[in-house]
Amino acid sequence: MKFIIDSLVTAFFIFMFSAARFNNYYFALIAGLLLEFITTVAHNFFHLKDNWRMFLFDLSTLSTRDWRISHALSHHIYPNTIYDFEISGFEPAFQFLPSKNKSFLYRILLIPKICFFMSINLHLEWVKSLIQVYRKERQFYIPDLFPIFQLVAMVYINGSFWMALKLWLAIHVTANFILHFTALQAAHHHPHIFHEGDSYPNDKDWGVLQVIATRERGEAFFNGPLFLIAITFGNHSLHHLFPTVCHSKLFLFQDVFLETCKEFGINYQPQELNPLKHLKGFWYCLKNKTPNKDVPYVLKKNKNKM
Known part of the structure; x- marks a missing residue:
């Protein structure tokens, strides 16, 4: 994991500085994609004991300090419940829990809201945090x-504040959009x-909750x-x-995890779903709008494949 994130950071700075040097939006888009990869991989490191690589998460407009609270103490303890900030924090714009309050207008505006929200949400949170520091x-x-x-580095290399700002925005809008897209449908909503x-x-x-509130997106994301x-989380x-536990070591738990699921009547099949x-x-x-009144899917004894 260390080699992966160090390589991504090196590539990110190369493309970011190249975008500024050559006024190249293609380089900026690649830098944005790399920044999203860095943010996702750095998520692994802020779960570990304090280490300098966890702060690579802050290269985006996110905060390691905030996420160690909201993510670790909310999402990881109460996934897919009202206590999960990664559920409640998106409401009322996006409602992942079944609710009769999802109007026709809410549903037809989902795509425009997602395109707009995914692009600027993290910028707004970052600006809000700076305002809070000032106050x-x-x-x-x-x-x-x-x-x-x-x-600042891009302005220095480019020589034009406005051009550097546009390239900087292209990088971070790209990273924010892809991060939202990846994270929100990573393994929790189906x-x-x-x-x-x-x-x-x-x-x-608690362990049962973790299993019924998550699913893999296919064998490739498990093995x-x-x-x-x-x-890709x-x-x-x-x-x-x-x-x-570092992601690089999770494969060591796979066999005993599947055996334990079988022992407790949990039919966990990593290959049943795919990204689509x-x-x-x-x-x-x-x-x-309608809650599922049946038992959670992985707890059914006889299930038909999707």
């Missing part, structure tokens, strides 16, 4: 300024996945190359069960 409502940390440092309001098993075990798993169920099916399920959840 002394929030403690200042050097990583808060990482995006500004990038802009009609076979538990959402608050659905029928819940009698067993209130595939580490690079693919690292940049792969091995997601195992990550939820063992969040402080998961994407369709993501859209279904955004529009769905």
Whole structure:
């Protein structure tokens, strides 16, 4: 994982500086894609003990300090429930939980809202955090300024503030859009996945919740190359069960995980879904009004394949 993220960071700076030097939007788009990869891989490092690589997450307009709270103490403990900030934080614009409040207008505006929201949301959160620092409502940390440092370097190389700003925005809008797209349909939203309001098993075990609230997007994201798993939030169920274990070591748990699932009557099949099916399920959840009154899919004894 260290080699992967170090290589991505090196490539990111090469393309970012090249975009500024040659006024090249193609280089900026590639830099944005690399920044999204960095942000996703750095997520692995802020789950670990303090280390300098976790701050590579802050190269985007996100904050390691904030995410260690909202992500680790909310999403990882209460996935797909009202206590999950990565569910409630998107409401009312995007409602992943089944609700009768999803109007016709809400549903027809989903695509425009997603295109707009995914592009600028993280910028707005970053600006809000800087305003809070200015008002002394929030403690200042050097990583808060990482995006500004990038802009200053690009202005220095390019010589034009406005051109550098446009290239900088192209980089971060690209990274933000792809990050939202990847993260929001990574492993949590599909009609076979538990959402608050659905029928819940009698067993209130925390581990059971992690498994019924996550699914893999196919065999490649479970047993595939580490690079693919690292940049796509792969091995997601195992990550939820063992969040402080580096992604590079999660494969060591796979056999015993599948055996334990079988022992407790959980039919966990990594290959049953693929990215396209998961994407369709993501859209279904955004529009769905009706809670699932059946038992969670992986707990059914006799299931038909999708």
